[in-house]
Amino acid sequence: MSSKFEPFLALEASAGSGKTFALSVRFVALVLMGAKINEILALTFTNKATSEMKERVFKTFLEFDRFENGDDKAECKELMKMLNKSKDELIILREKYKEDFLRSKLNIYTFDSFFSQIIRSFALNLGLMSDFEIIQNQDSYKNFINKLNKEELNTLAYYIIQTKSKSDFLKNIESLYEKSCEIKTIKNAHFPNKASLEESLNKFISYAKTLSTDKNYQKNFDFESIEDFFAKPIICDLEKKYFEKIIDSEFLQKRAEFLQNAKEYFIQMENYRINILARLLAHFKEARNEDNIKQNALTFSDIALKCYELISDDANKDLIYFRLDGYISHLLIDEFQDTNVLQYQILKPIIAELVSGEGVKKNRSFFYVGDKKQSIYGFRGGKKELFDKLLKDFPQIKLEHLDTNYRSKKIIVDYVNEVFKDKFFDSFNQPNFTLQKSIKEGGYVEILQNQIPSKTDLHEASGKEVLKIIQKLLEKGIKLSEICILVWINKDATLMKEFLEKNSIKAYTQSSVALMDCISVRVLFEYAKACVLKDEFSLYFVNSILEKDLSYTELDLNRGVSEILNYLIHILKLDLSDINLIAYLEYASTFDNFIDFLFYPCELKSLQAQDNGVSIMTVHKSKGLEFENLIVLDRLSKDSNDTQTLMFEYDLEQGWEVRYRHSVRKYLEDENYNAFLMKRKKLQAEDEINCLYVALTRAKNSLFIIKNDESFKTFKSYFKDYEEKQIGVLENKPQEEEKLKNLEQIEEFEKFQKVNLQEIKIKNHLSSKQIYFGLALHEFLQYFDFDEKNNFEFCKQMIYKKYRFFLDDESFKDLFKRLMMLLENENFNKLLTKKTLLKEQIITYNGEQKQLDMLALSDDEAIIIDYKTGLNLNEHKNQVLLYKEAIEKILAKTSTKAFLVYVLKDKVEIIEI
Incomplete structure (x- = not known):
């Protein structure tokens, strides 16, 4: 990066070269320079990127003065260069602006979030109310x-x-x-x-x-329609020597x-x-x-359109940009190569004001960062050409390049350089690839070919090679969770997952686990609900999972949804690097109202489960991620041919071009039509190269490429010209370091959980479905009216709505069948007769809190009831004996009895302890 602060800067940053680092450091530099925090706007493309950016900016601002490996952190060094200040001077500046920084909301948004704010401010101009809803379809x-x-x-x-x-x-x-x-x-x-x-x-x-009277020649004139005639040799194959003698x-x-x-x-x-x-x-x-x-609702695709509609109206345009001009003094844009034409057109007037130095304020700045080689969202409208167009439109913007890869080891960086050095070109068709440097020695690259014997399909052949690679990595001490497999379409990910699981390798795709099934997400959701609705069960769930004694926390519901959740994450001490939490925060930030967020069902899927396993995803989903050990597969399915009748592309010079495909037009020497097809084909080829570049640059330590058998001719291989080879050494993972790390984790876990190892072992035997099944049964009985017995259907519907994302129909059928058996059980009802019933009762004994499922009291008797859905008598007996001892001491009744009530699949078994 630059050795001084450049007010107008474009940063072209190859994969792994620190785009996020550059943007977050610049944001902090602006704060330390005295910029008003509410006048700094940063735009990203996903809610996940927004969350990560906020976290990175906070950490950079608060922790840049810490040491890293005995030396100043990279962020500190960059700030010192950029602002020409010593470390001590930076710390003084931070103290000066710290209170304001911590008190202010960081304006880091997705494009859609920013545009929706503009629309809400001028909603009436569009015939909408400012509280319009954002819907999916x-x-x-x-x-x-x-x-x-x-x-x-x-x-x-x-x-x-x-x-x-x-x-x-x-x-x-x-x-x-x-x-x-x-x-x-x-x-x-x-x-x-x-x-x-x-x-x-x-x-x-x-x-x-x-x-000619030749029969073959005369067949040229046997056709049913004009379109059929174009397929005849006399039209499409006139170059044949046979015709020279006739025509x-x-x-x-x-x-x-x-x-x-x-x-x-x-x-x-x-x-x-x-x-x-x-x-x-x-x-x-x-x-x-x-x-x-x-x-009074807009879809996500409507947002940019409506924003553009607003600024296209001359009556609104000046007022909108005047208002924006008043509070945007500094604009930072991430991943600019993915910007589409609408976004560019909306932002261009703002950028023009910033770089001109005119308008309401002086001392402004504009910064954008991206990598045209990673432009893979053309199908969504992304136009990588806009990266250069902005430089052309505003020559005062300086262009710099980042050429050091901080992600991948040297062997991988050198291999990627070799593969792609002649694959990228500028607008003048000249090679345009900046060779990357690496600061990390080592690395391993292996290109191998699958073998496709008869009666073996391509997925199975590739799967067998994947198994060999996984085995090789496991022998080096590498865990399954440190391995990722990249494929090209979702169907291939599913098929590869099934193949690995048949061969006893745990694997996950992005669509295999519900996000709400991830325990960190569920804990956050339940605690949020507990705090807002004062829901005792939700609080009990959180405390039982975390083994804590949390109480309700007062929340300011006027604050943003993401802000509230981040506050709760801090209280719960959840791991913000958890990919499931990040995905949940991304989802949450699409809501404007916290109550709406709590009651709107989240149907997203997790990227991975909590257990260790190989992750499998498509190349498009891998963008922005990185993996310790990466296996990239060749295409396993035939591409869908580009046969759309209607074709449309956007050209920066000519605007929208719309064409209709017809099979005969290729024979008609229509220069404009053929030029359009050639341009379209060129863009598709560029997208393919970009996807390959994104795929290969995700790897950190090792990269494996499995190319298709050269005898396989059904469709073209992505890696046809890649030579089979092994480069570098696949190193053993340091075992001592791993053991030490595991010991540290165990110590922290035991201290935090305050449970013995036997309890952990038992918990690990329970699947998430078993846990939720038990919770659902307990909650039903908590709300059931045992006196009137008239709210069974109400409780049933309540439980179904609450647990429909965790239990399937078969589980619900089993659950309600068990509950009916219990409520109709004569011996169970005798225990409750003429008793005062206290459900989910919390007691304190010997400095510890206990929670009883049911405490049935009469003048001289106390009956403890503990529900269970699975037999484990020894453990359950010890647990209930503690409850009995506590109640005997606390209540001093003439008689205290304790019962384990097993609500099993086919029977109810009641055992007195």
């Missing part, structure tokens, strides 16, 4: 159809038939809407007359038929006239269809807008 198709008159309905039906895109039409219209595609209508475009095309075809055929100049002339007429016909048809599409899209926009206003 908005079904506007019914309203859209209702808007069409009879002629337009016929046009739509004809459009679908002609373009052969019945299944894709709604998806296409939605995609055009989401990308804010402006379709330019063509003047005088009308449905083309086929007469001149057919006339030129007949003239050509009439003459061509007379040139003459008149043949060529009539053929050329026919092809020219065909070209004009299909251009007219395309123009006609584009005009129809423009009309239909306009109706769809009207329908969507009406539905948004009616429901």
Whole structure:
């Protein structure tokens, strides 16, 4: 990075070179320079990145003066260079601004969050209320159809038939809407007359038929439609030597006239269809807008569109940017290569004000960071060309490069340099790849080929090679949780997971575990609910899991959802590096209201479970992550061919280009159409290279690439030209260091949990489903009215709603069957007769708290009841004896009895202790 603070800076940073580091250090530098914290805005693309960025900024600000490996931290050194200050001077500055920093809210948002704030401020201008809801989907198709008159309905039906895109039409219209595609209508475009095309075809055929009586030659004229005729050799394969003996100049002339007429016909048809599409899209926009206003709700895809709509209106534009100009003095943007055109157009006026030094304030700054080589979201509208366009639009922005890789070891960095040095090009088609340096010695790279014997499919062949690699890594002392496998589509991840599990290797995909099944997330959720709703059961759940004695915490519900959750995480002392917690915080930040967040079901899946196992994910999902040991598989499934009838791309110079694919057009020498296809093919090839670059640069210590057997010809290999080799040494993981680390973890765990090893062992035998099953049964009985016995259905519905994300239908069926058996059990009911019932009763005895499931009291008798859903008599007996001893001493009743009530699958068993 620069040795001084550059006010306007673009940072091109290759994989692992410290983009997050650079952005967080710059944010802190601005604070230490005296910038008002509420005037610094940082934008990222995901809620996860937002959470990580806030955490990184906090840590950098508060801890930059600490030592790292006996030396000043990298953040400290960078701040010293950037601000030309000594470490002591930086510490003095931090003390000066510390109170303000800790008191202020950091304005680090996703693009959508920032844009939604703008919309809320001007919601009435869009016909919305400022409390509009953000929803997943908005079904506007019914309203859209209702808007069409009879002629337009016929046009739509004809459009679908002609373009052969019945299944894709709604998806296409939605995609055009989401990308804010402006379709330019063509003047005088009308449905083309086929007469001149057919006339030129007949003239050509009439003459061509007379040139030879050969049967094979005459087959050229046996066809059912004009489209079929284009597949004949006389059109598509005229280069054959056979035709040299037959054709003459008149043949060529009539053929050329026919092809020219065909070209004009299909251009007219395309123009006609584009005009129809423009009309239909306009109706769809009207329908969507009406539905948004009616429901006072926007989808995520609506947010940028509505924001752009606001700033496109001259009446609003000046006021909006004047307001923004008043509080944004410093803008920082992460992963700029993923910016789409709408985002760029919204932000460009803000950037222009910042870099011009004009407007309400002086002393402003603008910074953005990204890597065009990691642009893999073109299908979402990301345009890597915008990274360079911004430099071209604003020459006062200085460009710098980060060329040191802090993630991967040297062997991996050198290999990636070798593979990609001639794969990236600039706009002048010149090689454009900055070789990376590495500061970490060592590393290991292995490229191997799968073997595909007969009757073995590609997934199995690759899976066998994966098993060999995993075994090799395990022998080096590496854990399964330190291994990741990258595939190309979700289906391949599922198939690889199933293969590994059949071979006794635990593996997880992103979709295999519900996020709410992760215990850290569940603890956070239950504690939040306990604090807001004063829910005793939720508090009991948290305390029982953490072995703590927490009480309710008062929350300021006017604060942001993420802010409240971070506060609770601090109280619970949960691990903020937990990937499941990060995902949950990302999800939570999409809510504006904490109560809505608590009651809206989270249906997300976890990236991994709590247990150790190999993680499997797609390359697209791996972006932004890093892995100790990485296995990258070749493609295992055939790519879906690019056969969409409707094609649209955005060109920075020409704007939106819309084309209709037709199989015959490749024979018509339509330069504009062919140039469009070539550009589209080039973009797809660039995306493929970028994906490969992202995949290979995720590895830290070892990288394995499994290429497909060269005899496999079904589809092209991604690694066809990769030579099989081994580079470097796969090192043993230091065992002493690992043992020490494990000892430290055990000591901390035992101190925190305050339970003996036997209890831990027993808990580990329980699956999460068993835990939730037991909790559900206890909670049902806690709320059940044993006197009136009239709220069974109410409790049943309450338990179903609460646990529907943790238990399946079969488990619920079993649960309610057991409960019915218990409540109808004669011996159980005798225990409760003529007793005062105290449920989930907490008592304190010998300085420890105990929680009884049920305490049934009469004047002279106390009955303790403890429910269990699984037999473990010895442990349960000891537990209940402690309860009995405590109640005897505390209540001093004439008689104290204790019962274990086993609510089992097929019977209720009551045992007196």
